[in-house]
Amino acid sequence: MEPVQRDVAYRGFRTAADFATGTFLGTELSGSGVILTDPVEQVGHTDAGTGITGTYDLATWTSPPVTPGFTATEVIPSWTADTPGNSWIQVDLRGTTDTGTTTRWYTLARWAADDTVIRRASVPGQADANGSVAADTLTTASGCGVTDWQLRVTLLRPSGTTLTPTLRSVGAAASGPACTVSTPSAVTAPGAVTGQAAPGTSAAGTGSRTARGLTLDVPAFSQRTHAGHYPQWGGGGEAWCSPTSTSMVLAYWGVGPVPEDYAWVDRGDPRPMVDHAARQCFDYAYQGAGNWPFNTAYAGRYGLDTFVTRLRSLAEAESFIASGVPLIVSASYRRGEIPGLDYDTRGHLLVLVGFTAAGDPVLNDPYSPTDQTVRKPVDRNRFEAAWQGASGGLVYVIRPETVPLPAPPAQANW
Numbered sequence: 001m002e003p004v005q006r007d008v009a010y011r012g013f014r015t016a017a018d019f020a021t022g023t024f025l026g027t028e029l030s031g032s033g034v035i036l037t038d039p040v041e042q043v044g045h046t047d048a049g050t051g052i053t054g055t056y057d058l059a060t061w062t063s064p065p066v067t068p069g070f071t072a073t074e075v076i077p078s079w080t081a082d083t084p085g086n087s088w089i090q091v092d093l094r095g096t097t098d099t100g101t102t103t104r105w106y107t108l109a110r111w112a113a114d115d116t117v118i119r120r121a122s123v124p125g126q127a128d129a130n131g132s133v134a135a136d137t138l139t140t141a142s143g144c145g146v147t148d149w150q151l152r153v154t155l156l157r158p159s160g161t162t163l164t165p166t167l168r169s170v171g172a173a174a175s176g177p178a179c180t181v182s183t184p185s186a187v188t189a190p191g192a193v194t195g196q197a198a199p200g201t202s203a204a205g206t207g208s209r210t211a212r213g214l215t216l217d218v219p220a221f222s223q224r225t226h227a228g229h230y231p232q233w234g235g236g237g238e239a240w241c242s243p244t245s246t247s248m249v250l251a252y253w254g255v256g257p258v259p260e261d262y263a264w265v266d267r268g269d270p271r272p273m274v275d276h277a278a279r280q281c282f283d284y285a286y287q288g289a290g291n292w293p294f295n296t297a298y299a300g301r302y303g304l305d306t307f308v309t310r311l312r313s314l315a316e317a318e319s320f321i322a323s324g325v326p327l328i329v330s331a332s333y334r335r336g337e338i339p340g341l342d343y344d345t346r347g348h349l350l351v352l353v354g355f356t357a358a359g360d361p362v363l364n365d366p367y368s369p370t371d372q373t374v375r376k377p378v379d380r381n382r383f384e385a386a387w388q389g390a391s392g393g394l395v396y397v398i399r400p401e402t403v404p405l406p407a408p409p410a411q412a413n414w
Contacts, residue, residue: 026059
């Protein structure tokens with residue numbers, strides 16, 4: 001099939017030079033991060049999850065407006081931060097519409113590493129004439145788009161303390177309207193490169209065929225071995241595809257929680273780091289552990305560079321595998337659509353760990369019944385359609401800073 005054009009652009013702020021382009025209000029650079037130094041305001045806040053009321057010092061860092069080069073209809077922010085004690089951050093996003101209107105600041109997250117006083121949560125009920133927030137994504141109103149976006153991160157600490165929350169990275173992926181992609185009936189030869197490409201490029205030209213025949217040694221974890229565990233965090237293991245996938249990638253990089261972190265987990269648990277991830281990724285407003293940037297923020301706590309973006313094709317994903325970087329991907333499919341993934345899902349997270357010699361993706365599927373059955377190859381065209389059609393090619397990118405990212409395409413989406 002002919003490549004389908006899709007606009008996707010990611011811009012991240014992760015170095016001192018990046019942050020220096022923004023506006024500091026009561027904050028300053030410390031190393032490569034932003035810290036709270038001289039609070040500009042005190043606010044009272046009652047946490048919706050715990051009911052605890054406190055007074056907090058706050059300061060902000062605001063990015064410059066970022067122009068993706070097209071009119072975006074969705075923007076997804078992601079970040080990494082340190083929030084010691086009862087400190088926390090709030091992530092807000094606004095844009096300029098294609099009619100020249102500056103939108104309100106939409107709140108995309110109130111986030112803390114700990115959940116005893118501030119429970120990390122998205123903010124429901126945000127909808128107006130310009131757009132709406134669905135947990136982790138700002139979607140513009142029908143017939144409307146934004147020509148730029150801007151992030152504001154508020155750092156908060158309990159008044160009277162010297163706790164220092166640190167913003168280590170923040171960015172956002174902007175994308176244009178979803179496009180039609182290949183369907184199972186449009187299958188060409190096994191392993192053929194199909195799908196979407198950046199404007200002016202071909203799908204085949206964005207990938208790396210050195211990924212063919214390469215499978216990364218990502219440990220295999222089954223979420224279903226946690227069925228019924230800790231249902232207060234999203235219903236237990238049956239719903240823990242995202243934190244289980246995140247845990248697999250953390251284990252691949254040799255980092256993650258230590259036993260004292262998950263001492264609260266039942267001693268008979270088969271893999272307590274998965275239960276820990278489910279709790280620490282849980283969105284108390286959305287009532288699930290699948291909030292995309294909450295998962296990357298959790299992984300970022302272990303010193304990794306992490307962000308959420310969208311890829312246009314499996315050809316682009318091949319570049320990451322060739323660089324040694326597994327990807328967590330979001331897909332949706334019905335039983336029978338993808339042989340080997342024989343169940344219905346309205347939204348599922350899996351780890352892309354490699355490609356067969358013929359170019360078919362190799363997945364670590366956490367919904368497999370046992371750890372031993374997690375690894376599986378699937379049909380390239382069918383899976384690409386399920387991934388692109390469900391989430392627009394959404395991925396979590398999680399890697400140490402010492403492992404370089406592949407060179408981005410001309411319209412950079414990483």
